[in-house]
Amino acid sequence: MGDDSRPRRILADLSSALRRDPKIDEFDFIYCPEPVVNRSPVVLENHKLGLQTWSIKLLFNFVYKNLLKNTAAVKDLKSLHEFSCTVLLLNPDCYTVWNLRKELVTKRYIKADDDLKLATLIQTKHPKSPETFIQRRWLLQQLFPSSTSTSSSKRTQPSHHHHSTAQQANGNSFHNQHHSNGTPAHPAGSASHPADAFELTERHRQVVDREMDACRAAADRYPSNYNAWSHRIWVLKEITRLDTGVLLKELESTKSWVKQHISDHSGFNYRYFLIKSLSCHHPHEDVLRMIHEELVFTSNLIENFPGHEAIWYHRRSILTLGRECLQRGCCRVSYTTPHTLDYVKRIESPNGVEMCEDISDTEPLVQGEKEWLLLKDFSSASSFPGPKTSTSSSSAKMDPVDHAEYAAYERSISCAEENIGDALALLLHKEDLFMELLYKKCFKVDRPQLQRCIDSHKKWLCHVQF
Known part of the structure; x- marks a missing residue:
């Protein structure tokens, strides 16, 4: 024609x-x-x-x-x-x-x-x-x-x-992974994926790398690309069968990606899926360390980009996962012992401040509770919004008590090498302190937006009773 x-x-x-x-x-x-x-x-x-x-x-x-x-x-x-x-x-x-x-x-x-x-x-x-x-x-x-x-x-x-x-x-599978507290649909070693009957070959790795690259490119081109991240999870579950090496590689490689896409909820949900999957078959102490590192990672992101809600939502997911792991007794940490719980109970009594002087500083968690109690009056007296600072035209300086707060929080992070369970428990306990310090440090950002994020996070903390 x-x-x-x-x-x-x-x-x-x-x-x-x-x-x-x-x-x-x-x-x-x-x-x-x-x-x-x-x-x-x-x-x-x-x-x-x-x-x-x-x-x-x-x-x-x-x-x-x-x-x-x-x-x-x-x-x-x-x-x-x-x-x-x-x-x-x-x-x-x-x-x-x-x-x-x-x-x-x-x-x-x-x-x-x-x-x-x-x-x-x-x-x-x-x-x-x-x-x-x-x-x-x-x-x-x-x-x-x-x-x-x-x-x-x-x-x-x-x-x-x-x-x-x-x-x-496939869509429902992705949705359920990130909007429930259930375990992954096919954890390694389960009946669906017998670990002893599968070996990840070089051919598998090449194809998986190619699929990860394709998904990453699609996610770069379209924000919050649900279909790309859903496919990425499917590949990990069905092709690699949640291979530990691949999961760890993905956890490391996506760190730089979420730094460049801080408002992309899907990227953070994917990191939660990785950590959740690793928690099913990884050594308990390593799981707690991963959760601890992710909390520190989100703390740094929030300090640099405090008004982005995607980071705050991801932090809540990791906080919940950390609490679940500690409550399951994933490792032997001092906070679960009657001896330590008795100390904590006595610290929070009316005469707790006086008796703090008699408590040994060799108990990492008890020492953290001691610091928290000594700072409790300041934290409750501080009102949101409004940091207590000595201001100048170009910068704001923390009061001495702010330095004490910051030092206490830093110790809860740095003690990870000594006892990861105690370190994680301290981070969970000091979430209010984290928000207080955040407001004081981020004095150049959009205060109303930051305030909304902090208020929303505080309501969530009260709801879940952290």
């Missing part, structure tokens, strides 16, 4: 560009409302592929119409490959076309690795596309059929109705 000549030429140019440069790493639309005479709308330069906007509607209508017309009895797999690839570059949320790609993979016309590369290219333009992440999961199951669980394999068989169900299942 004469009307089809132009979209056919555009399709041929686009397919040729994809074949000519297998290292294409980015795709986007180039704003150009009117066609330029004798010039193709397809632009390929430095491994970057672009398509001028005037041709999008014309090309999509032509390709999609012909794709659906010939789907029932497709014999030309090459045309099916080109048509489906073009449609997905323009609109990746078409699950029918993704299912056609599944048929090409099962017929071995294309490799699963190649389709993963296409998905990565698509996500440079459409980083939040849920159907693309669902396709990635299906492709990974083809690469590692023995790694993924039987239920997951059944859930992601090629069908036109598969995507919505799989998306809901």
Whole structure:
């Protein structure tokens, strides 16, 4: 047909560009409302592929119409490959076309690795596309059929109705991980993932690293990218089976990411998932140390970015996890002994201040309680807002009692090397002190916003009875 000549030429140019440069790493639309005479709308330069906007509607209508017309009895797999690839570059949320790609993979016309590369290219333009992440999961199951669980394999068989169900299942899994106090759905060593029947090979590690990079790039391009972080968790659970080495590597690598995206709740939720997963099968003392380090990490973030609620919410999750670990008796710490509990009870009695002089400073937690009691009157007398400072035009200086407060809090952090259980218990106990010191130190920030965050955190502390 004469009307089809132009979209056919555009399709041929686009397919040729994809074949000519297998290292294409980015795709986007180039704003150009009117066609330029004798010039193709397809632009390929430095491994970057672009398509001028005037041709999008014309090309999509032509390709999609012909794709659906010939789907029932497709014999030309090459045309099916080109048509489906073009449609997905323009609109990746078409699950029918993704299912056609599944048929090409099962017929071995294309490799699963190649389709993963296409998905990565698509996500440079459409980083939040849920159907693309669902396709990635299906492709990974083809690469590692023995790694993924039987239920997951059944859930992601090629069908036109598969995507919505799989998306809901994976989405609910992510939601439950971060909005409940339950344990991960598949902790290492559980019946779903027998640790003694699985070994993480070099091939696994290469693919996992590639998936982590793809998810990281998608999260960079779209803030709070739920689908990217959900896929990242799925890879850890189904492909690595919550391998300790991979979890620790992810915990370290995401630290710099959340520093650069301090308002992204999803990134902090992912760190909580990592620590929660590690707590299920890691040595107890190491778990407490990880929680302690995360609290110190969030303290530093809040001091630098005090008005960002995402950090405060993450801190609450870690505080709750720390309390749960201590209450479960994850390690033998002095605060759980009747001897120490008796000291604490006596310290908080009406004559506690006087008897503090008779308490041995060798008891780390008791010494911390002693410091807390001596500072208690000051903390309760200090009103929010309004730090007590000796101010000058350029800076504010702490009063001597502020230095004592700060020293007490610093000791609760530095004593981690001596007894991590006591150190964590002290941090949990001194949360009010942390907020008081924070308000005094952050005198150059937006005070109303900081005040709202502190008030909200104090209400939460009262609610959970820390």
